[in-house]
Amino acid sequence: MIRSVVRGNGAALPRRIMKNADFEGMVETSDEWIVQRTGIRQRHVAADDETTASLGEAAARAALDSAGLTPADIDLIVLATSTPNNTFPATAVDIQNRLGMHHGFAFDLQAVCSGFVYAVATADLYICGGLAKRVLVIGSETFSRILDWTDRSTCVLFGDGAGAVVLEAQGGKGGIGDRGVLAASLRSDGVHKDKLFVDGGPSTTGTVGHLRMEGREVFKHAVGMITDVIEATFAQAGITAQDLDWFVPHQANKRIIDASAKKLGIAEQKVVVTVDLHGNTSAASVPLALSVAVADGRIKKGDLVLLEAMGGGFTWGAVLLRW
Ligand code: UT7
Numbered sequence: 001m002i003r004s005v006v007r008g009n010g011a012a013l014p015r016r017i018m019k020n021a022d023f024e025g026m027v028e029t030s031d032e033w034i035v036q037r038t039g040i041r042q043r044h045v046a047a048d049d050e051t052t053a054s055l056g057e058a059a060a061r062a063a064l065d066s067a068g069l070t071p072a073d074i075d076l077i078v079l080a081t082s083t084p085n086n087t088f089p090a091t092a093v094d095i096q097n098r099l100g101m102h103h104g105f106a107f108d109l110q111a112v113c114s115g116f117v118y119a120v121a122t123a124d125l126y127i128c129g130g131l132a133k134r135v136l137v138i139g140s141e142t143f144s145r146i147l148d149w150t151d152r153s154t155c156v157l158f159g160d161g162a163g164a165v166v167l168e169a170q171g172g173k174g175g176i177g178d179r180g181v182l183a184a185s186l187r188s189d190g191v192h193k194d195k196l197f198v199d200g201g202p203s204t205t206g207t208v209g210h211l212r213m214e215g216r217e218v219f220k221h222a223v224g225m226i227t228d229v230i231e232a233t234f235a236q237a238g239i240t241a242q243d244l245d246w247f248v249p250h251q252a253n254k255r256i257i258d259a260s261a262k263k264l265g266i267a268e269q270k271v272v273v274t275v276d277l278h279g280n281t282s283a284a285s286v287p288l289a290l291s292v293a294v295a296d297g298r299i300k301k302g303d304l305v306l307l308e309a310m311g312g313g314f315t316w317g318a319v320l321l322r323w
Helices: 031-038 052-067 091-098 112-128 215-237 254-264 282-295
Strands: 002-012 016-019 042-045 076-080 105-109 134-142 160-171 180-188 196-198 211-213 246-249 304-311 315-322
Touching: 002 052, 002 112, 002 180, 002 282, 031 254, 042 160, 052 091, 052 134, 052 160, 052 282, 076 091, 076 112, 091 105, 091 134, 105 112, 112 134, 112 160, 112 180, 112 282, 112 304, 112 315, 134 282, 160 180, 160 282, 180 215, 215 254, 215 304, 215 315, 246 254, 246 282, 282 304
Parallel strands: 076 105, 076 134, 246 304
Antiparallel strands: 002 160, 016 042, 134 160, 180 315, 196 211, 304 315
16 A cells, blocks of 8 residues: 655754743743743744745755655645745645645644644645655745734744655555554644634735734633544554654644643653753644654664644644654
């Protein structure tokens, strides 16, 4: 059977790093509050010349290099983002053009923080359905552009960045020992749409708008939703938490990550945490975390890796894959 195997991965971050202390003169907050409540210590913030498209392009190039491939080898680009360069065309098409790729097809996928998990599951279906052989799956965001920099309850939480993987069709035996995507479970429920949203848009205000969040409400639902979808993914694959090598969760809040891992019985040393370095980068957070754990030698070929995310909508989901 066909499996969607990760052949390479990469990441890109804006040049500027903003530390927690840099907020202290801007809003009423402190490094201590931010670290205690979220685990975040710093985040990268895009300059005017750094956009979702330019960061996505850089991450895509890094992923192609690590795969030993060129844009000519790719037939589909799926970009997960909620901060596109323009309302349209899709930023994925902009990245396609920047890569000098004039064949194949490209589209954006919008599932906020769950975007990358949704995009990997989507790309897997294109590969398994025979519509693509190699897919660039990118998560790229510039949330700094939609933050209300006077709102301390949100502006300290988010950061900019991009990460990417190249998924390639390879033959598998159909068992859990195969490399590639092994199981996926996606969910959404729009009843929660006003708990984390942007208060603008082309069809309503005609403006871009700013991110608004009822943080406590999101927090309240997060652990239950995350663990439900992961348990569904485990059941699909016929595995338990003990079988995992690495848990790569969405990086929104260290307390949510810890509580989810604990509830699922995933050992602390198997959890990849990068929220301290990047803040919440929405759809970029999982591929950025992957890039750190691959670069430092933790995630190796053959390892069983669980990706998970939850965000605005609400949307949530998990993907199990063998690296
Ligand atoms: O990626 C999508 C998913 N998003 C998330 O997962 C975010 C989920 N939510 C969270 O991570 C947390 O709810 C937050 C980090 C946003 C907030 O932590 P919390 O422990 O839930 O705090 P809270 O909202 O209950 O606020 C506690 C206090 C409040 O003051 P009072 O009402 O107790 O006087 C806030 O006004 O902390 C205050 N506060 C701050 N204080 C200093 C809120 N933001 C700040 C701040 N600095 N930046």
